[in-house]
Amino acid sequence: MSMMQEKMYMDVDDVCAILGVSKTYAYSLMREYNKELKAKGYIVVSGKISTKFLAEKIYGMKVED
Structure with a gap:
């Protein structure tokens, strides 16, 4: 299985590692995406990003449970 x-x-x-970007840019993306999730009513954890949400945002794919 992949990460x-x-x-x-x-x-x-x-x-x-997945996107091949710097930590600064990765943190920026994570803040932006967590802000989006929080606006939708989800609980977010600073410094973490939902794997499913990242896959949807980056690869445009819906991930099933």
């Missing part, structure tokens, strides 16, 4: 299928949440190092 995106194993974890419910990813941290900045996971996002950097």
